[in-house]
Amino acid sequence: MIPAPRRLVLAAALAAPAIARAQQQRPVTIIVPFAAGGSTDVLSRLMSERMTQTLGQTVLVENRAGGNTIVGAEYVARAQPDGNTLLMAAGTTLSINPVVVKNLPYKVEDFAPITLATTYPFGIITQNKGPADIPALIAAAKADPGGITYGTNGPTTLTNVAMLLVTERLGIRMQDVTYRGDSAALNDFVAGNLDVLVVAGSTAVPVFRNGQGRLIGWTSLQRMPTTPEVPTVAEFAPGTEALSWFGLLAPARTAPARVQQLHDAAAESLKDPRIQERLTRDAQFIVGNTPEEFAQFLRDQDRLWRPILSKLDVQNN
Numbered sequence: 001m002i003p004a005p006r007r008l009v010l011a012a013a014l015a016a017p018a019i020a021r022a023q024q025q026r027p028v029t030i031i032v033p034f035a036a037g038g039s040t041d042v043l044s045r046l047m048s049e050r051m052t053q054t055l056g057q058t059v060l061v062e063n064r065a066g067g068n069t070i071v072g073a074e075y076v077a078r079a080q081p082d083g084n085t086l087l088m089a090a091g092t093t094l095s096i097n098p099v100v101v102k103n104l105p106y107k108v109e110d111f112a113p114i115t116l117a118t119t120y121p122f123g124i125i126t127q128n129k130g131p132a133d134i135p136a137l138i139a140a141a142k143a144d145p146g147g148i149t150y151g152t153n154g155p156t157t158l159t160n161v162a163m164l165l166v167t168e169r170l171g172i173r174m175q176d177v178t179y180r181g182d183s184a185a186l187n188d189f190v191a192g193n194l195d196v197l198v199v200a201g202s203t204a205v206p207v208f209r210n211g212q213g214r215l216i217g218w219t220s221l222q223r224m225p226t227t228p229e230v231p232t233v234a235e236f237a238p239g240t241e242a243l244s245w246f247g248l249l250a251p252a253r254t255a256p257a258r259v260q261q262l263h264d265a266a267a268e269s270l271k272d273p274r275i276q277e278r279l280t281r282d283a284q285f286i287v288g289n290t291p292e293e294f295a296q297f298l299r300d301q302d303r304l305w306r307p308i309l310s311k312l313d314v315q316n317n
Contacts, residue, residue, distance in 0.1 A: 028059045031072045031086065034072075034153070035183060035184070038182040040246055045061050047266060047275070051265040054269065073106050081112075081253040081255075094301075099309050114266055114291055116289050116293070117266070119287060121218045121244075122204070123203075124197075124233070125213040126213060126214045127192065130196070134236045145172075149195045151196070152179070165242050182199045185197060208230075218231075245287075246284075
C-alpha cells in the first residue's frame with residue numbers, strides 16, 4: 001500500500017496534466033484596452049486568427065476600453081495567471097501611465113512580457129482645405145495660438161504626449177480634443193469638426209489614400225516606406241521622434257513554459273506574409289522579440305519617457 005504522503009504527491013502529479021489540458025481547452029482572450037476598430041484592435045484580431053491555428057486553442061479578442069487603457073490593463077493584471085487572459089498593451093499602458101497616473105491600479109511588474117509585436121509612429125493629418133504641409137501648419141498655429149484643434153485618445157495617452165512633444169519642438173500651440181479611440185476621432189475629422197487628426201498608420205494611411213485628408217508628417221526619424229512622399233516632423237525639428245508600440249503580455253506568475261508557448265505562437269503569427277503585408281501597409285515596424293528582450297524594451301522606454309514627461313510638465317491624474 002502506498003503511504004498517504006506519497007499518494008498525495010502522486011495524485012497531484014497525475015492531476016497536473018489534466019489541469020493544464022482543461023486550461024488549454026478554454027479559449028485564450030486577448031484584452032484590447034481600446035474601442036473596436038482602432039490599430040490595436042486590428043493587430044490583435046490578425047494575430048488571434050493565426051495563433052488559434054498554432055496553439056490549437058481558440059484565441060478571441062475582447063475590447064475593454066476606458067481610462068487611458070487602465071480598465072483593460074487592470075483586468076488582465078488581476079486575472080488568473082494561466083495564460084488564457086492576455087493584454088495587448090500600447091505605449092500608453094506601460095510607458096506613460098506608470099509615470100503620470102497617481103494611484104495606478106497596476107504596475108509593470110504585474111505582467112509577464114510575451115513579445116513586442118510592433119512599433120509605429122503617428123501620422124499628422126490636416127483637412128484638405130487646411131495646412132498643406134508642416135511649415136503651413138506652423139504658420140497657421142502661430143497666427144492663431146490654441147485655435148487649431150487636434151484629436152487624440154486622451155490626456156497622457158501616447159498620441160497626446162507625442163503631440164505635446166511635437167508642438168513644443170515646432171514652437172507652436174494647438175488645442176487637444178479627447179476621443180475614445182481612433183474611430184471616434186476619425187468620424188469627427190471627416191465631418192469637419194476637427195482640424196488635425198493624430199493617429200496610427202492603420203487609420204492615417206487609408207484616410208490619406210482615400211483623399212479624406214492630407215498626411216503632412218510622421219513622428220518617426222525616417223520616412224515610411226509606404227508613403228515615401230510624406231516627410232517627418234524630424235525634417236523640420238531635428239531629432240524629434242515619438243513612437244508607440246503594441247506588445248502582448250500575460251499576468252505575472254504565469255508559468256514560464258506557458259509564456260514561451262504563447263510567445264512562439266505570437267511570434268509565428270507575425271511571420272505570416274498576409275499579416276506582414278497588412279502591418280507594413282499600416283506603417284508599423286514588425287518586431288516579435290523574446291520575452292526577455294521585451295522586458296528590456298520596457299525598461300528602456302521608461303528611461304526614455306520619464307525625462308520627456310518631466311520636461312513637458314504633464315500633469316498627474
